[in-house]
Amino acid sequence: MSNNSANSSLVIAQKMVKQLRLEASVRRIKVSQAATDLKTFCLQNAHKDPLLIGVPSSENPFRPPKSCALF
């Protein structure tokens, strides 16, 4: 193995260790808090989620309101 490729493997390994150190130092919150916040967000915003609660035809921009003409 040439000196060059040995050096570059070393550099790559050093970078990997440096990155792992960074990721290991992340501050983590408890899953109970994270999951509760997700649940709360979903439930609190449910009433304004059109795909979830449905869209009345009159307010649906993709559905022109049907008009009934009587002659």
Place this chain on the structure above:
Amino acid sequence: MGEMEQLRKEAESLKDQISAARKAVHDVTLPEIVSGTAVVGRVQLKTRKTLRGHLAKIYAMHWGTDSKLCVSASQDGKLIVWDSYTTNKVHAIPLKSSWVMTCAYAPSGNMVACGGLDNMCSIYNLKGKDGNVKVMRELAAHTGYLSCCRFLNDSEIITSSGDCTCALWDIETGTQKTIFSGHMGDCMSLAVSHDFNMFISGACDYTAKLWDIREGACRQTFGGHESDINAIGFFPNGNAVLTGSDDGTCKMYDLRADQELITYQDPSIMCGVTSLAPSLSGRLILAGYDDFNCNIWDSLKAERVGVLAGHDNRVSCIGVTPDGMAACTGSWDSFLKIWN
């Protein structure tokens, strides 16, 4: 002990440390937290519009911020900007290279971008003086295909590539301001956070990474998938990441707990996930699959609550409008459908 061996040992030890730290905060599971919450009722969305015009497979689509205009890219060599309310084509842009894999709409509505096997990201100005849409910049530097691109603003765009890197570009100068390296496989997809400070990428090394745009650094890496991650998106509250993979599952990872919270899977699903998008509240996750369908998942209960059936070929892309009013699916059958 050689330095290489020392580094290898330190890497293993750090990986164990991360595993242990994640376990230490894993005091409960998401299913336990939502055990008292009812599954959402069956979701039945109908096709409201079909956008016809492409002559070959559609590979990507992206909504504009007005929730009305959207752009789609097809291997017929065209980018089409549609008015989804009327189904009219606002622009039909011929591309130099028909091997397009991604497209994006700038938040301002002034530009669109696309790229693919030409390894470049081409930026088009929609608001040119004479009304013609022209190529504004060709961002070339990636040594692999362009899998995804997203504008931060009219002067900056982020790209992901088959060369295993992502990049932040200065559109004006056409140069890469930052290169985000770390993935060990083709980068397939990216999504930008609402505050434009971070982005996430999914790759063929089966991991998703969270990047700090200004620092140019990877902050967190999420594993668990057993195959390529093709689709990625932020959960609407910005604190979680959704991924879709060739292993047939979608996963939700929480950024603050630094771990996977849940997997969306069903033994009857034996094909890969190509695309995904959450609804406005995040309660629904729409995911497109290789088997021509789109499944709608209850994100909290991890149960399938609906299906979008209507395409005659693979669903390659999905997008929910910023106002949450509708979902758009794009398919290899050359059509886009708008659902709500």
